[in-house]
Amino acid sequence: MSQIVIPRRNYGYEEMMTDLTVLKSRYPFIQFTFIGESVSGRSIPVVRLGEGAKEVHYNGSFHANEWLTTIILMHFIEEYAKAYQNQGNMDSFHIPTLYNQTSLWIVPMVNPDGVELVQKGITPDHPYFDKVMRLNGGSRDFSGWKANIRGVDLNDQFPAHWEEEVTRRSPGEPAPRDYPGPAPLSEPESQAMAKFTHSHHFRLVIAFHTQCEEIYWGYRGLEPPESRQIVERFADFSGYKPVQYVESDAGYKDWFIQDWRNPGFTVELGRGVNPLPISQFSSIWEKVFRMLLTGLVV
DSSP, rough: OSOOOOOTTTHHHHHHHHHHHHHHOTTTTTTEEEEOOOTTTEEEEEEEEOOOOOOEEOOOOSSSSHHHHHHHHHHHHHHHHHHHHOEEETTTHHHHHHHHHHHEEEESSSHHHHHHHHHHOOOTTTTTTTHHHHTTOOSSSTOOSEEEEEEEEOOGGGSSSSSHHHSSSSOOOOOOOOOSSTTTOHHHHHHHHHHHHHHHEEEEEEEESSSSSSEEOOOTOOOOOOHHHHHHHHHHHHOOEEEEEOOOSSHHHHHHHHHHOEEEEEEEEESSSOOOOOOGGHHHHHHHHHHHHHTTTT
């Protein structure tokens, strides 16, 4: 049976949506719906795998030039669905058992407008063309762009000491990266993620980013004690370095730990300069797929 999700450099929003439709056709037990829309009106999909009472959430591409995280999550969706249909294993994990015990909710691409900008650029007829070009210094090279199409960093948008993050960050106005916005949850993408999270009772969340092969697992001493044991398991599987605290606030993981006091993690995939080359896909996958599975059982 042919592979549906093919890792490639130009894997963006349209490719993801096409693959989700084909995956749903091949594996009818996959559920997917939408949590909201981006600034430009792109629907943000969420995939559900499993029927269990325990809920777990993974997301990718909060940052535009970290689109490789979307491909990792889409590949995981396909491999997980294939193993469930075959009533088989992934590594030593029996997928039918996980499927019945846990509901996994995956948002593969939080920031579709930003990903499209990094991968395909912007045309003069786009309503944000003039603003985007000004913010990018007139350059059509958007490889350094992390923000959404309005120049707001979506992972600096959550109400977890947001005011301190504003003071710490240098841009006082929209920018390709690091601008926390005019207020917490000012952007439709971050609003959608907050509403989605509030509508569930997640036992654990992981936000996937790139790069540096580190796992951030604490926030201001609010993380539960079990987070240490979980991150040690993640590190054993991946070889990534656990980091308890960094000088940062207002991230999705920070807000989740603060408000729910459950384990939350930011996982930085790969090494190099964003956007990471697609040639790193296989090596990243081999290091992290057991982590993705472990998150469903801890």
